[in-house]
Amino acid sequence: MQALYEEAKKLIDRAKNILIISHKKPDADTLGAAICMRIWLKDTGKEVVLACIDKPSSTFNFLPYLDEFVDEFDLKKFDLVIVMDAGANYMTGFHTKYENLFKSRVPVLNIDHHASNDKYGTINVVEPEAASTTVILYKMLNFWEVDITNKMATCLLSGVYGDTGGFMHSNTSGAVFEIAADLMNRGAHVSTVSKNLFGSKSISTLRLWGRVLENAYVTSDNIVMSVIKEDDYKEVKAKPEDLSGVVDYLNMVPEIKFAVLINDDRKGHIKGSFRTKNDDVDLSNVAAQYGGGGHPKASGFSIQGKLQEEVSYKIVMNDNVEKSLDFFGE
Secondary structure: OHHHHHHHHHHHHHOOEEEEEEOOOOOHHHHHHHHHHHHHHHHOOOEEEEEOOOOOOHHHOOOOOHHHOEOOOOHHHOOEEEEEOOOOHHHHOOOOOOOOOOOOOOOEEEEEOOOOOOOOOOEEEEOOOOOOHHHHHHHHHHHOOOOOOHHHHHHHHHHHHHHOOOOOOOOOOHHHHHHHHHHHHOOOOHHHHHHHHHOOOOHHHHHHHHHHHHHOEEOOOOOEEEEEOHHHHHHHOOOHHHHOOOHHHHOOOOOOOOEEEEEEOOOOEEEEEEEOOOOOOOHHHHHHOOOOEEEOOEEEEEEEOOOOOOOEEEEEOOOOOEEEEEOOOO
């Protein structure tokens, strides 16, 4: 990877005006990586714009410069685009709004850790074994001998903390703890990160999570499922973004194959989130059946449509046997 790190640095050194893009429905990893990169690049004298098709949740207000994210820009003003944590160009949400974004003369630096990444960049720094994109950026910055400031460290730690589920997911290794310790030594505020990411929920979010748990059931194929429809949001006065993190609670049921959360996103799409604790289930393959992707143990998809009273899908398991799952059946 060091050769790719060197090529990425050459792209950055040549650029003067840089656009940094986070993926749609941004999480701590994509935001932390983007803002950390923004801090460093601005300190080196670059002009930088942060972009995200969706407004970041107030959950991430503890991150610096969150208010700088825009959803519109003039591509002609930039000589480099950096995309953080997007496994495919459509994950940016900008691929239709700016059709030339990935086809223009402007080079694209793709930094990501999803195994399903389709290598859409001019240079693709893709490390599926990394726990988060912020882990990759941490390694790159150290390779470039960049001084990681306390603000940068907090941004990086937020991504590590978020994508490891507060160091509870199976992607938490000894190396991850070493990185987290180093970031804390550099001034990262771990208590602030943990409190905001996993220790602070509004009453409407808690009510929505309660509805998710209330709607959960186990299928005949030993899969935990729950569905959230438009009426559920209205009844508890919550929003689709309030669902973030609740699928991990569905995955707590012992001896299941995996957990699935299906929901309307109020924008004309049906979203699916998958989680598993099993090593013999590759959820990125499952999600790929619906145009999605992600990691073996955490993946998702988004398809056009609206949930009706009776909806059934077929999910292809690892043995390529199609299993019909009625999301509303008992």
